[in-house]
Amino acid sequence: MSNILWAQRKGKKHYVGQNGRGAKVEIGMGENQFTPGELLQVALATCHTFSADHVFAAALGKDFDATVGVAAQKDERRDSYSHLTVEMVANLSNLSGEQVTQLRKKSQEAIDKYCTVGHTLDDGASYDFDLVSE
Incomplete structure (x- = not known):
């Protein structure tokens, strides 16, 4: 490997x-x-914004400020996350309502196309574990 x-x-x-x-x-x-779970969450959040960064830069300027957050609903019984919510906060005050609607649409299209972490979670990726001697 x-x-x-x-x-x-x-x-x-x-x-x-x-x-x-x-x-x-x-x-x-x-x-x-x-924690490993926090890394998974921040990976999903930043994958979203990486995937649509070019869309946001085109609408908000190449040096736009943004913060992306993620919240998790945890299924304690399964020790897993049942739902993750990603939210990006940026200054949209210079955009019209129609421009914000278009930005949401175009950014979601880019995320749907390019976000590897989101695709992996959506597809329910399998995994293996092996223990190997040095």
Whole structure:
């Protein structure tokens, strides 16, 4: 298997995730760490905005400010998320009602076309786990 992404254990429920480009993220339950579920949520949220960034830039200007958030409804019994809601906040005050409607439509089309994380969740991706000796 390719080592495109990996996580190194640093302690009890503490890993450092890495990619081949040198980025690192602290994963765990402690201070300054993302839980795996939080990473999934932020991946979905940013996948949405990455997918439609060109649409937003065309309507709001190339240097537009935005914040994207995500909220999760958790099914405690299954220890899974039953629904995720993504919301982007940006200054739309310079757009007419029709322009906002068009921006919503075009951005959703881009998200539907390009958001790999959303497609993966929609498709119910399967996964495997294997334990390998060094």
